[in-house]
Amino acid sequence: MAKTGSGVFKDWEALHQQWWNAVSDGAGKFVQGDWRNGAKAFGDLFGGKLGEGTDAATERFVSGTKQYLDWVEKFSGQLASGAQFPKDAAGWTKLFQGALGPMGEMKNPLHDLFAAMTGDGARGFEQFFSGWPNPADWVKGEVQGLLGLPAFGYTRETQERQQKLAAAWLQYQDAMGAYNRLMLEASQKALGKFESLLAAREAQGRKLDTLREVYDLWVDAAEEGYADVSLSPEFRAAYGDLVNKQMVVRKLVQTEVERFTGQFGMPTRTEVDSTARRMQELRREMRALQERLDAFEAAQSTPKAAKPAVAKSKSTPSKAPAKKAAARRSR
Amino acid sequence: MGPIQLEPNKVAAELSKLGEKLAKGMKVLKEVPDVHYGASEKEAIYKEDKLVVYRFKSPHKVTHKTPLLIAYALVNRPYMVDLQDDRSIVKSLLAAGHDVYLIDWGYPDPSDRYVTLDDYINGYLRRSVKAVSKHTGVEKINLLGICQGGAFSLCYASLYPETLQNLITMVTPVDFQTPDNMLSHWTQDMDVDLFIDTLGNVPADLMNWCYLTLKPFRLLQQKYVGMTDILDNPAEMENFLRMEKWIFDSPDQAGEAFRQFIKDFYQGNKLLKGGLKIGDKAIDLKAIKLPILNIFAEQDHLVPPAASRALKGATGTKDYTELSFKGGHIGIYVSGRAQREVPPAIDQWLRKRG
Numbered sequence: 001m002a003k004t005g006s007g008v009f010k011d012w013e014a015l016h017q018q019w020w021n022a023v024s025d026g027a028g029k030f031v032q033g034d035w036r037n038g039a040k041a042f043g044d045l046f047g048g049k050l051g052e053g054t055d056a057a058t059e060r061f062v063s064g065t066k067q068y069l070d071w072v073e074k075f076s077g078q079l080a081s082g083a084q085f086p087k088d089a090a091g092w093t094k095l096f097q098g099a100l101g102p103m104g105e106m107k108n109p110l111h112d113l114f115a116a117m118t119g120d121g122a123r124g125f126e127q128f129f130s131g132w133p134n135p136a137d138w139v140k141g142e143v144q145g146l147l148g149l150p151a152f153g154y155t156r157e158t159q160e161r162q163q164k165l166a167a168a169w170l171q172y173q174d175a176m177g178a179y180n181r182l183m184l185e186a187s188q189k190a191l192g193k194f195e196s197l198l199a200a201r202e203a204q205g206r207k208l209d210t211l212r213e214v215y216d217l218w219v220d221a222a223e224e225g226y227a228d229v230s231l232s233p234e235f236r237a238a239y240g241d242l243v244n245k246q247m248v249v250r251k252l253v254q255t256e257v258e259r260f261t262g263q264f265g266m267p268t269r270t271e272v273d274s275t276a277r278r279m280q281e282l283r284r285e286m287r288a289l290q291e292r293l294d295a296f297e298a299a300q301s302t303p304k305a306a307k308p309a310v311a312k313s314k315s316t317p318s319k320a321p322a323k324k325a326a327a328r329r330s331r
Numbered sequence: 332m333g334p335i336q337l338e339p340n341k342v343a344a345e346l347s348k349l350g351e352k353l354a355k356g357m358k359v360l361k362e363v364p365d366v367h368y369g370a371s372e373k374e375a376i377y378k379e380d381k382l383v384v385y386r387f388k389s390p391h392k393v394t395h396k397t398p399l400l401i402a403y404a405l406v407n408r409p410y411m412v413d414l415q416d417d418r419s420i421v422k423s424l425l426a427a428g429h430d431v432y433l434i435d436w437g438y439p440d441p442s443d444r445y446v447t448l449d450d451y452i453n454g455y456l457r458r459s460v461k462a463v464s465k466h467t468g469v470e471k472i473n474l475l476g477i478c479q480g481g482a483f484s485l486c487y488a489s490l491y492p493e494t495l496q497n498l499i500t501m502v503t504p505v506d507f508q509t510p511d512n513m514l515s516h517w518t519q520d521m522d523v524d525l526f527i528d529t530l531g532n533v534p535a536d537l538m539n540w541c542y543l544t545l546k547p548f549r550l551l552q553q554k555y556v557g558m559t560d561i562l563d564n565p566a567e568m569e570n571f572l573r574m575e576k577w578i579f580d581s582p583d584q585a586g587e588a589f590r591q592f593i594k595d596f597y598q599g600n601k602l603l604k605g606g607l608k609i610g611d612k613a614i615d616l617k618a619i620k621l622p623i624l625n626i627f628a629e630q631d632h633l634v635p636p637a638a639s640r641a642l643k644g645a646t647g648t649k650d651y652t653e654l655s656f657k658g659g660h661i662g663i664y665v666s667g668r669a670q671r672e673v674p675p676a677i678d679q680w681l682r683k684r685g
């Protein structure tokens with residue numbers, strides 16, 4: 001049992017630096033640098049060295065664990081700095097919330113969590129535009145005022161396309177805003193769930209006595225809060241809208257890319273699709289013909305007298321092929 | 332202190348241990364070889380486009396006359412059923428005397444953008460069954476469909492029942508609109524036509540991302556925090572990394588097949604409700620009269636148990652068996668419990684039915 005009164009804080013203070021050094025030292029050794037910048041340190045020093053699968057997994061591990069260590073540092077730091085030990089679930093939840101950092105209430109709680117995931121498909125849509133002129137810049141600049149105006153002159157069609165893209169981008173941003181608001185709701189629910197789970201444990205006389213147990217309970221609560229929101233009709237609508245609006249922007253960007261690459265004589269997506277469609281049609285026709293040919297050849301090679309016997313034995317394995325197959329199967 | 336009773340010495344010990352594990356971690360990771368998969372030797376017996384049908388070479392005598400063909404989902408790689416020596420459903424089935432075959436659908440590329448469900452089910456799957464039948468010399472085979480491959484197998488069984496002896500479905504969605512099906516919920520308001528017209532094939536990374544966000548705190552963070560527990564254990568780390576490799580080794584999805592799968596299965600729920608057509612052939616689950624073993628996982632977050640249980644009564648079979656597995660969508664193939672329970676259950680069920 002921990003000491004009560006001022007003595008406990010002395011213990012926490014004395015030990016905090018010691019244990020934190022141990023963790024930081026271990027984490028630092030793991031990433032060969034500052035663990036707070038673990039993913040970068042890992043990438044710089046070990047990229048490509050451990051094999052493709054191992055590298056990717058380790059990078060995900062470093063990113064995921066970093067958030068845990070952030071929380072451990074803040075949470076244990078609060079205790080070591082002499083914060084009053086809470087007496088109930090509500091108090092602990094408040095203390096816990098203070099250590100949540102990016103998962104606090106001021107921003108999309110999942111943003112940093114998602115950012116920890118790497119891979120092309122996981123990137124935020126903003127990164128989709130990296131290397132491209134950002135449509136948002138058009139919105140910020142002079143074009144913003146022209147969005148609702150009719151286009152004219154030699155560049156009329158170009159203006160119209162840009163207006164359309166900028167408008168689609170704005171709609172996508174709105175959809176993202178609606179999605180983010182629901183994520184925020186999920187994080188608020190998570191804190192409520194955390195408090196309820198803590199209170200339930202207290203009522204059952206069950207205690208959490210390691211940081212990991214506290215963290216695991218938080219994850220349970222966070223998943224419950226997230227599931228509540230993400231199974232709601234509002235989320236379904238917001239998710240669908242976000243995907244649909246993103247696809248509109250992507251499609252418009254693709255159109256621009258096609259125009260651009262087409263001007264340089266490069267094959268476009270439309271051309272590749274057209275070829276793929278024809279190829280698939282040919283594959284189907286070829287398979288159909290092949291099967292007809294196989295059936296024809298089989299019919300030709302079957303002795304006429306044997307035909308009724310084959311028909312009769314439909315429900316049982318045909319012996320001759322089975323014999324041959326058994327020979328093939330034996331090793 | 333309320334519900335949390337943290338003591339300085341205990342926390343110090345906990346964090347010191349974490350520090351030690353982290354310090355050892357990089358050394359262990361450097362020593363872990365690039366992970367490989369596959370416990371059983373296999374040979375290709377049929378190839379078509381990117382599809383390959385494999386036969387597993389058994390060191391044991393084949394005692395079951397009817398071969399077993401496994402049809403896995405399109406969304407992950409099929410080697411999950413034969414991941415490693417001590418985690419292989421295939422290995423256990425071979426040991427039980429089965430002649431086991433597996434469909435590898437391959438990795439679709441942009442040239443496969445127009446491959447449809449008709450191509451997959453009336454084409455690839457039908458010809459794969461035919462190939463196994465021809466290879467073994469029997470007219471009817473056993474089909475084991477897993478997840479999406481289970482849904483395909485149900486469609487196939489309703490259309491070509493004369494080619495099958497028994498049907499086994501594992502973690503297979505049948506009712507795609509149970510209230511707890513998060514994945515389905517998210518797809519309902521998606522404009523799938525716009526989605527596919529824009530993306531063409533659906534990128535694997537996008538699919539993975541979608542699955543991860545079903546349980547983001549567990550799958551993006553807690554899992555890796557948990558990895559610290561085994562960071563100093565090379566054997567455990569190798570297993571962990573092998574699983575990671577499988578999870579993120581996902582094929583892109585052929586655009587047209589994906590379009591119909593989302594529209595008809597997820598949004599229309601037509602497999603259960605009726606009205607589903609694969610190519611020009613109508614699917615009627617009541618046409619399936621062969622014996623069915625339906626295996627589902629109780630903690631499945633991708634295919635909730637209720638989604639699988641809906642198969643009961645939906646078909647025309649009089650020989651329907653359910654097996655409830657205590658675990659999740661992945662654990663049903665690779666957990667220790669799965670090795671002990673799933674293959675023996677399949678074997679015993681098949682043994683009774685020939």
